Amino acid sequence: MNDSQVKISTTQAVVIIVNYMLGAGILTLPRTTSKAVGTPDVWISIILSGLIITGVGIILVTLCRRFPEKTVFQFTREITGRWIAYILGCANILYFMVIAAFEIRVMADVTGMYLLERTPTWAIVMVFMWIGIYLISGGLPVIVRVFEVILPITLVIFVMEILLSNQLFEIGNLRPVLGEGIMPVVKGLKPSLLSYTGYEVMLVITAYMQNPKKSNKAMTWGLGISTSIYLITVVMVVGSLSLDGIKTRTWPTLDLVRSFEIQGLIFERFESLLLVIWILQIFSTFAITHYCASVGIRDLFKAKKMRTIMYCLLPFIYLAAMIPKNVYETFALGDMLGNVSVVLFAILPLVLLLLSIIRKKGGKHA
Amino acid sequence: MNGKMWSTILSYVPKWTIWAQALMVFVVPVILYLTTNWFHTAIKRGSFSRKNKMNHSPKDISPAEAGIGPGTETGHYANIKLTGIYTTDLITVRETFGKNADVHIREFIIRGTNTRVAVMYTEGLTDTDLIDKYLIEPLMIKGIPELKQESFLHPEQADFLSTYLKTQILPVSEIQETQSLQELATGVLVGKNGLLVDGLPGAMLIGTSRLKTRGVDEPLSEGLLRGPRIGFTEELSDNTGILRRYGSDQSLFIEKFEVGSRIKKDVAIAYIQDIADPKLVTEVMKRVKAIHMDAMLESGYIEQLIEDDTLSPFQQVLNTERPDRVIGALLEGRVAILLDGTPFVLVVPVTFSMLLQSPEDYYERWIPSTFLRILRFMAAMLALLAPALYISFISFHPGLIPTKLVLTIIETRSGVPFPSLIEALIMELSIEILREAGIRLPKPIAPAMGIVGGLIIGQAAVQAGIISQFLVIVVAVTAISSFTIPVYSAGLTLRLLRFAAMFSAAVMGLYGVVMFFLLMCTHLARLSSFGVPYIAPAVPYHLSDWKDFVIRAPLNMMRRRPDMMNTTDEDRKK
Numbered sequence: 001m002n003d004s005q006v007k008i009s010t011t012q013a014v015v016i017i018v019n020y021m022l023g024a025g026i027l028t029l030p031r032t033t034s035k036a037v038g039t040p041d042v043w044i045s046i047i048l049s050g051l052i053i054t055g056v057g058i059i060l061v062t063l064c065r066r067f068p069e070k071t072v073f074q075f076t077r078e079i080t081g082r083w084i085a086y087i088l089g090c091a092n093i094l095y096f097m098v099i100a101a102f103e104i105r106v107m108a109d110v111t112g113m114y115l116l117e118r119t120p121t122w123a124i125v126m127v128f129m130w131i132g133i134y135l136i137s138g139g140l141p142v143i144v145r146v147f148e149v150i151l152p153i154t155l156v157i158f159v160m161e162i163l164l165s166n167q168l169f170e171i172g173n174l175r176p177v178l179g180e181g182i183m184p185v186v187k188g189l190k191p192s193l194l195s196y197t198g199y200e201v202m203l204v205i206t207a208y209m210q211n212p213k214k215s216n217k218a219m220t221w222g223l224g225i226s227t228s229i230y231l232i233t234v235v236m237v238v239g240s241l242s243l244d245g246i247k248t249r250t251w252p253t254l255d256l257v258r259s260f261e262i263q264g265l266i267f268e269r270f271e272s273l274l275l276v277i278w279i280l281q282i283f284s285t286f287a288i289t290h291y292c293a294s295v296g297i298r299d300l301f302k303a304k305k306m307r308t309i310m311y312c313l314l315p316f317i318y319l320a321a322m323i324p325k326n327v328y329e330t331f332a333l334g335d336m337l338g339n340v341s342v343v344l345f346a347i348l349p350l351v352l353l354l355l356s357i358i359r360k361k362g363g364k365h366a
Numbered sequence: 367m368n369g370k371m372w373s374t375i376l377s378y379v380p381k382w383t384i385w386a387q388a389l390m391v392f393v394v395p396v397i398l399y400l401t402t403n404w405f406h407t408a409i410k411r412g413s414f415s416r417k418n419k420m421n422h423s424p425k426d427i428s429p430a431e432a433g434i435g436p437g438t439e440t441g442h443y444a445n446i447k448l449t450g451i452y453t454t455d456l457i458t459v460r461e462t463f464g465k466n467a468d469v470h471i472r473e474f475i476i477r478g479t480n481t482r483v484a485v486m487y488t489e490g491l492t493d494t495d496l497i498d499k500y501l502i503e504p505l506m507i508k509g510i511p512e513l514k515q516e517s518f519l520h521p522e523q524a525d526f527l528s529t530y531l532k533t534q535i536l537p538v539s540e541i542q543e544t545q546s547l548q549e550l551a552t553g554v555l556v557g558k559n560g561l562l563v564d565g566l567p568g569a570m571l572i573g574t575s576r577l578k579t580r581g582v583d584e585p586l587s588e589g590l591l592r593g594p595r596i597g598f599t600e601e602l603s604d605n606t607g608i609l610r611r612y613g614s615d616q617s618l619f620i621e622k623f624e625v626g627s628r629i630k631k632d633v634a635i636a637y638i639q640d641i642a643d644p645k646l647v648t649e650v651m652k653r654v655k656a657i658h659m660d661a662m663l664e665s666g667y668i669e670q671l672i673e674d675d676t677l678s679p680f681q682q683v684l685n686t687e688r689p690d691r692v693i694g695a696l697l698e699g700r701v702a703i704l705l706d707g708t709p710f711v712l713v714v715p716v717t718f719s720m721l722l723q724s725p726e727d728y729y730e731r732w733i734p735s736t737f738l739r740i741l742r743f744m745a746a747m748l749a750l751l752a753p754a755l756y757i758s759f760i761s762f763h764p765g766l767i768p769t770k771l772v773l774t775i776i777e778t779r780s781g782v783p784f785p786s787l788i789e790a791l792i793m794e795l796s797i798e799i800l801r802e803a804g805i806r807l808p809k810p811i812a813p814a815m816g817i818v819g820g821l822i823i824g825q826a827a828v829q830a831g832i833i834s835q836f837l838v839i840v841v842a843v844t845a846i847s848s849f850t851i852p853v854y855s856a857g858l859t860l861r862l863l864r865f866a867a868m869f870s871a872a873v874m875g876l877y878g879v880v881m882f883f884l885l886m887c888t889h890l891a892r893l894s895s896f897g898v899p900y901i902a903p904a905v906p907y908h909l910s911d912w913k914d915f916v917i918r919a920p921l922n923m924m925r926r927r928p929d930m931m932n933t934t935d936e937d938r939k940k
Binding site: 009011012111115116119122123124125126127128129130131133134135137138141142144145146148149150269271272275276279280283307311312314315316318319322323325 | 377378380384385387388389390391392394395396398399762763765766874875876877878880881884885887888889891892899901904905906907
């Protein structure tokens with residue numbers, strides 16, 4: 001339980017970033033971006049926003065490296081003073097909790113629709129949260145170990161499935177490139193930026209890294225892997241279902257996998273496999289956000305009993321997850337979270353970094 | 367406007383059922399946590415009552431420790447001294463352990479003197495030929511030459527007497543002198559010869575113990591096609607001998623001490639000094655020495671008393687009968703624990719990957735070995751999850767498997783009156799019962815029972831309409847898969863967990879199976895064996911350790927010892 005001595009390697013930091021980022025977004029990403037872009041240039045938006053986020057992420061870890069062995073909840077106080085630090089810290093904690101709730105809710109909705117029609121939502125959610133608490137009460141090393149098991153399984157199965165859909169793929173669906181100029185691409189930046197939430201975990205994780213100097217590398221690798229996954233997904237989904245086909249579907253990625261059959265293998269349809277790995281990913285996102293929220297409360301209020309905090313957060317996350325009345329409100333919540341994350345984790349770190357340089361706080365490790 | 371806003375907000379306030387559920391989300395894990403915590407402490411304390419019970423019976427505390435008198439010995443005949451007067455001592459012996467029917471006392475006189483001598487031995491534990499030849503013959507037939515006879519007449523020259531006996535008369539290697547009755551009694555009762563000589567202040571213990579042992583036959587529990595055909599035996603000295611003989615490395619270090627408060631047994635801890643992590647060795651020592659139990663019947667006792675997590679279904683200590691396996695483990699920096707009286711040697715620490723590896727993997731060429739390892743991993747997954755997947759696909763998601771297959775399965779299941787869980791449970795339980803019966807039955811009957819069981823389950827149950835043919839295939843594949851696991855105890859774990867998987871599948875379908883998988887992963891990630899994470903080397907990513915995980919890389923490539931073991935000497939080629 002004593003996390004202060006626990007150190008994670010650079011690879012493990014990459015694993016955490018990727019596991020956090022791949023979550024609910026991957027099923028809806030093609031729809032949200034296509035709607036905003038309106039032309040088949042969605043993939044350009046994805047690449048561009050990947051690059052932008054890498055820049056933002058590097059600013060973020062630069063900030064963290066100025067305060068070695070301290071999480072965001074501890075060093076904000078040094079930069080801004082106590083009261084602002086409390087407000088910002090609470091906002092971060094709330095953000096992590098709501099993300100956890102959001103992921104659970106999306107998972108419950110999708111599972112209820114495709115896998116367990118008659119099982120009540122609360123049963124699905126509760127089992128999920130209980131296993132989650134068993135995981136995170138083991139501390140960061142246990143979380144990382146499970147993530148390291150989950151990630152390769154996900155990547156292999158996901159890429160394999162998406163590539164199996166090549167029989168539906170038509171390059172015509174992706175043309176013309178930049179047919180209406182650059183403007184649609186710019187419009188698509190916002191929703192694709194939102195799907196990149198997850199890099200903010202470094203605000204907490206950098207403090208536990210064995211080699212914080214390599215946090216740049218970890219960030220770049222993590223974002224690189226996630227960007228390529230997003231890119232493959234968007235290209236294959238848009239290329240196979242076409243722009244018009246995507247807009248009407250709630251979960252386009254899942255529909256893509258549902259829409260082809262391959263004869264002669266044991267399974268003809270692969271949506272079950274996709275759902276399985278997707279649940280694994282949601283589980284990891286939920287676990288790490290729940291953990292970050294607990295770390296936040298511990299560090300902000302200087303509490304001792306991490307385990308108690310974790311258990312006490314459970315009912316609040318559950319209540320938050322049950323608040324949206326239907327799937328559209330859930331998506332609205334997701335958009336809201338994205339907007340908040342831009343403020344909290346893109347603009348704010350920059351401000352904090354500048355402040356800390358001006359006020360000469362923190363070390364000069366940057 | 368204001369009112370409308372309020373009503374919107376109010377409509378988002380959860381209903382009381384949600385509040386109740388939120389409470390449940392909180393309460394259940396807390397209760398589970400408290401229960402396991404309570405259980406852990408109870409196990410550590412050894413009882414469920416909160417009272418601190420005395421760990422030792424008063425008999426185990428020596429008078430000096432208890433403060434009631436001199437003497438530091440414990441036991442039945444504790445703190446009684448031999449007087450040195452032959453007749454008194456002989457009576458003492460006869461009145462105490464000499465009363466045992468299997469303890470024999472033979473009295474005679476040393477030739478050439480009038481010194482009386484008594485030889486005590488326990489029948490069955492000693493070799494009477496050896497006693498006759500090396501003890502009685504020199505004393506009774508050869509005796510003392512005339513020149514030296516003088517000194518035997520003067521009892522005050524006892525020192526000379528004992529030295530003379532030891533140096534010139536008795537041609538045996540193991541002689542020990544004692545003045546305490548307790549030591550004499552234990553010595554005689556474990557197979558030494560007691561020798562009482564008139565005029566000597568104490569008694570002599572002479573080693574001629576020879577127990578019947580079996581040969582180093584091939585172990586029954588771990589079969590190999592290729593590899594040495596020797597196994598450990600019940601004799602500790604044989605086992606350490608085997609380790610030295612086949613793993614003769616000067617730095618192989620064997621430490622011995624006693625465990626068990628009533629029946630004392632020797633435990634040996636073996637490790638290679640310049641490979642094993644010294645911290646690991648001290649930890650093993652500490653745990654083994656901390657054992658309090660009256661007797662260690664088998665190394666399983668030690669295993670259960672030193673393991674990290676008693677509530678885990680996974681074994682955290684490996685047991686094996688194969689010397690080659692132990693030597694391989696020692697070379698990787700692990701520590702072996704050998705107990706007298708059992709052929710099963712313990713190896714710590716254990717990682718999950720070891721349970722699916724067989725020594726044969728290293729003896730065959732690397733390509734087939736890798737194939738076999740992958741096969742074993744798949745078999746383990748099948749043995750764990752096949753019935754659960756069957757249940758979840760049949761009961762919850764028939765749409766996810768090929769349509770033709772669904773039709774076939776539905777057809778074969780048409781006459782079955784039970785839900786798939788009950789159907790699978792019937793079959794799995796009968797298989798487990800058959801297997802258990804097969805172990806308990808005397809060898810000549812076992813195959814007959816196999817045939818009867820197989821026939822009944824395979825044919826009759828299907829015809830009677832209790833189960834479907836498809837399930838017979840699933841169950842058979844599962845059972846056969848679980849036989850491929852090279853470590854018997856690991857197979858037991860998988861068989862047990864299979865039922866848990868089946869229940870979670872029956873409740874929540876594929877989602878339940880995924881949750882079960884996550885729970886297992888989490889549990890394995892939390893578990894560690896003597897400080898080494900149980901799922902190493904899979905994670906954390908030790909790329910160099912993956913050469914010996916699912917893949918068995920060519921021997922030439924395995925230049926380094928496992929990273930996870932923290933060895934002092936990493937290079938294998940030195």
